[in-house]
Each structure stands twice: as structure tokens, then as C-alpha cells.
Amino acid sequence: MSAANAQLFAGVDLGGTNIHGALGDASGTLLEEEKVPTCANEGQDAVLGRIASMVERMARRAGRTPEALGLGVPGLVDLESGETRFLPNLPTQWRNVPVAAILERRLKCKVRLLNDARAAALGESMFGHGREARTMVLFTLGTGVGGGIVIDGRLRLGPLGAAGEIGHICVQPDGPWCSCGSRGCLETFVSGPALTAEGVRLLASGNAPHLLEICRGDVNRVSPETLGMAAAAGDPGARAVIERAGALLGLASSGLVLALHPDIVVLGGGVAALGDLLIAPMRRALESHVHMFPVDGVRVACSRLGERAGVYGGLAVAVQGGVRPG
């Protein structure tokens, strides 16, 4: 069945900065795509209106209405009711907002919510590496570090939809305080802001000539991306910062690999664009910490879905008709 005749679904990724949406079919072929600024400080109603308008515009262009909308959101949701519980990075934190009900009323289609990282894992499982890998561990490396676990093709959610919070695995018990209230979480070392902070420190130390040049001396230009460019250009300090992040990703992964023996560990989110600079030390750490079985059978790779991981995640949620806790 071609995409022109197949059932249509909508996938939307609600981020702190952008709303990214698409229409596609159950096989993952995208027909329409849009991205608009979230403008989260305009309030919930404005943001939900913007999501609905985007879906309506895409439906108009496609000449058809989607069967269902899957929405990935940055935080915890009630999977049954489709209410947001806590979106830490949005103003007012969206506590108990009946998002699914509001959007269903306007769009006249089923709306299902899921945490964005879990949605990305579901999307990767349906449309990305999951086509060859039944069991996967996925990290989303962005402003925060999220994750999702797929076992035998099934996303693990747990009773609250909160299983998969592997960005908060402790990798250094006396490490930096994390926004979650714990210390030394993986997130405090490998999130975008964590890498940027290390880059800023490096710039101030005077030991990163390439980074200084790439950022034209401006600390505001320090980011995982410029840090990666400096590492590639030969700054040992920049390389060391990324290698440490990769090693700690490998350390956190090693426990999950021993527990689950997955087919693949997938990296998504902006920081994953560092690619081999991050994956090589991660691989070495895995090899140093996993001796109970040959770990070379476990692949480590960047998401196949790239910047569209969130959108494909929403699409996957819509295609599945939502997910249930447990």
C-alpha cells in the first residue's frame, strides 16, 4: 500500500525551543513536516494552539486528516489520561494539564502522550535501528539526558511510564549535584550544558588554542559542537573532555549491558552528533567493564533518525495507538 492511500498518523515532538511535527504512514514514510518555535513563555494554551494549528496545516496540505496524534513531551505524563504531570524545562511545569483531551477536542482524532525520550526509543525501535535490533538501550543526549529501554521489541515503561530514566544513573557518588536532587548522575557529565561548562572552563584555562579560535574568544560560542570541532582540530583538552563523557556513558551503559545484553546501545539528541569522538571512548569503557560475555556483539551507534528522532517517536506512539504502563 503506498503512502498516498495508507492510513495517516501525526507525530509531534514538543521541545523547550521548538515544536517539530510530521504526518506519515505506519511504515514511517513522512508526507509533511513542519517546525515552529515553542514560545513556551506565552503559556500552555498558546503552545497547545500552536501544536493543533501545525497539525491542521499539515493535514490541509496532505488533503487528509490523521487517524491519531502521538505527542512526545519533555517530562513525565500520565499515560492513561494523557495529562502532563511534570515538564521541568517548561515555564509553570505543566502540572496536571489535560493535554490529550484539549487536543482531541480541537483535532477530532485520538491523541496520545509519552515522555520524549521514551517516544524516541519507540521510534528508533519501529523505524530506526530496531529493524535489526530487538533489544536496545537508547540515550537522548540534550539539555538533559533521557532514555528508553526496548526489550524484545517492547518499550519498557514501568507502572508510572518512568522506566528508562538512565540519564540519572549514578556514575560518581560524590559527583556534581544534579537537577533531579541526586549527585553524580550521568546527566551531570554528558548533557549539552555539562559539556559546554567543561568547554568554558577549558577556554578560561588557556589550554585550548583551537577552541579559542573556533569560538573567536567568545565563551558564548562554546558548545558541544565547537568543542567537537576543537577536538577534531587537535586540542588535547577538548578531546579529553569528550573522552571523559564517552567513558562515563560507557560506564553507565556497562551495567545495563550486563543486565540486559542488548543488541545495541543507541545515542540520540544533539550531543550524539559528536559521533565517533564520543563512541570510541564509550566502546573502550564497555570493553573494560564487561568481561562476562563478548561485548563486541553489542553495537554502539548514533540514532538512525537523527534530528527527526522525536518526530518519528511521536509517529510511533500514534501508530501503536498509545502505550500502556507496565
Next chain:
Amino acid sequence: MSAANAQLFAGVDLGGTNIHGALGDASGTLLEEEKVPTCANEGQDAVLGRIASMVERMARRAGRTPEALGLGVPGLVDLESGETRFLPNLPTQWRNVPVAAILERRLKCKVRLLNDARAAALGESMFGHGREARTMVLFTLGTGVGGGIVIDGRLRLGPLGAAGEIGHICVQPDGPWCSCGSRGCLETFVSGPALTAEGVRLLASGNAPHLLEICRGDVNRVSPETLGMAAAAGDPGARAVIERAGALLGLASSGLVLALHPDIVVLGGGVAALGDLLIAPMRRALESHVHMFPVDGVRVACSRLGERAGVYGGLAVAVQGGVRPG
């Protein structure tokens, strides 16, 4: 259906010291039970003969032959062929011994093998805490530290039957060398020998008057059990040693709890007899490391099957007709 008429199964746990076996029905009611020394240094044939004779004796007493035998072994096995791959704690390590085939020829019933800790997890799932908990993480704390993960009622095995090796989660990257070749594995802190070594150190330090008295000054009497007695009697050093083990068990568990949000974390094996001395600090560590959801919903408890965990594990394997990788 009463046990007298139900199908009969045999469960055997092959340990380095003892062979422990039982006959029971699919509901976990045991009809016969036996324990004999392994005498592993007499060689594979003698040990396999001893297992077969034990099952035959129990069958004679019961007046019936079991449908199948499930055998838990201390190491890695090929689940399909029923050959042992590597039993590190037995002489000659039993590489590629066709154990299932040998026992099937003699016993005229199906024989299925499984790693002993994974078997214990399956047994706990079928006959112990699993009656209320669908998703569990189980540690077996003995000479080594093994484990098993049950997700939605299904034992996770992975392609080599080696998933669940959570005794080798790294809790201290620069920690003691482990028998597996890595460093700072949980096993190096919470196994029986690890606790005993700390107890011996404590005795030598002169800071454990109760331990000294309980052991009558003899270092050979130091064990997790005497250490637990000394802690209960008020030795702060003995208490500190056990608390550190519990805290590291909690640290290793916290990553799995974040990833899987299980209903329960179960402790089995001899060291688990320390009970609350171990569980209280473990619980505190879990609370300190897991902030993404309320961790008080995750139970921590000793195995319901106690010393029979291995036997029930074998029985569970027999009842299931074996397990498949994946």
C-alpha cells in the same frame, strides 16, 4: 489437582559444595528432597552420576518418574544444546560437557540446563515473590554474585543466556580486581569472600571486640554470618562493613531501578541471611540515588525460597520445559 496425581518434575541445583535436588509439581509443592556433597574433584562423570542417582532415588521413593529435570549450574551454558560452557568454580571448568545429553540417556526424561542465578530468578518468579511482582531484579549473594532479571514475568536471557550478570556491575572504577578481569565489580564488595576478607581485616585491626569473641579469636571463623552476629551485638566496625556492602548493593540496584522500574529487588544466596542489616543501608542508597520517581514503590526483600531457591529454580526450568535465548 493434588500433588499426588499432578505431573512430577525434578529440580536440581549443582553447587561447588553440594548437589541439592527435589521432586515437585508445577505449583511448587515439593514431594521429595535430597542434598549430597558434590565432591567435584572426583570428576565430571562421578558428579553427573551422583545427580542421576539422586533423582532416581527420589523417583523411587515417590513411586513415579519426573517428566523433566531442570538443572541449575554455576556458570555459563549453551541453552539450546544443554552443554556447559564454563563453570569457573568447578575443577576442569566443565568446558563443553554435554550434560543434558548424558543425563537424558540415563534418566530417560528431558533435561534442561540454566545458569544457577538465572534459575533462581525464574524460581522466585514462579514460586516466590513473583506471585505478586511481575518485574524483578534478583541478586544471588554467595561465593560469587549472580543475578537474574524478570520483566513482565519473563526471564531476560539475551542471545547467550548471560543477561543478568549484575554482580559484575562496576560500582567503583578504581576498585579491587575481580575474578572476571574487570575492577570494582559489585561482587568484589558484597560476595561472601569479600565480606569475610573485610571481617578478617577488622579482626586484625583490634577494633571488633564482639567479632573477636564470637570467633573465639580464630580468623577461620570469620564469615558473613559471624560478622552479622558481631554487628547485631554492637561492633561498629562490623556494622560499617555490612552497611558499606548494602550501600553498594543499593548503588548498583539504583541504575537498574531507574532503567526498569521493577516491582521488587530480591536478595538470595547465603549473604542475604544478613537480612535487615544489609537491606536497610541498601534502601537508603536507593532513596539517595533515585529521584525521578518515588522509589518507595519498589520493594527490597530477601528471597521467599531461602535455601531452596536453587532447587525451586531447577524445578521452574523443568516446568517451563527449558528456556530459550533471547
